[in-house]
Amino acid sequence: MRRFYLWGFALLMAFDTLAQVSFKIAGAHAFPPQASLDWLARLFGQPWIYGALAGYIGAFFTWMGLLKHAPIGPAFAASHLEVVSVLILSAWLFGERFGGLQIAGAIAIVAGIVCLALGERDEPAAS
Numbered sequence: 001m002r003r004f005y006l007w008g009f010a011l012l013m014a015f016d017t018l019a020q021v022s023f024k025i026a027g028a029h030a031f032p033p034q035a036s037l038d039w040l041a042r043l044f045g046q047p048w049i050y051g052a053l054a055g056y057i058g059a060f061f062t063w064m065g066l067l068k069h070a071p072i073g074p075a076f077a078a079s080h081l082e083v084v085s086v087l088i089l090s091a092w093l094f095g096e097r098f099g100g101l102q103i104a105g106a107i108a109i110v111a112g113i114v115c116l117a118l119g120e121r122d123e124p125a126a127s
Helices: 002-028 035-043 047-067 072-078 082-094 098-121
Strands: none
Touching: 002 047, 002 072, 002 082, 047 072, 072 098, 082 098
């Protein structure tokens, strides 16, 4: 079951990260935003918008599969790991900079997930 969680949450993080990064790239190519059919055509003419949709659909089905088996506390926390992966990829792909607060936030997210997972593991099973 542990392998299921590891693969499941890695897949969830990958889908969520794909969606966020794809939206950023698609949005950058769709500027300036306008309320017009031309703008919608420009937006949906970007292949990255479909990467974002695929990421969200994949994340939805992965999340539904994980919820069948994973305890909700650690699962909900782990579902936010994409915040950390998007932060790292944004620095690498887009040259965005992050400072001490972002690093502290990423560490807090990971530490929270670890604490919830350890607490769940140590809790006696309900009968």
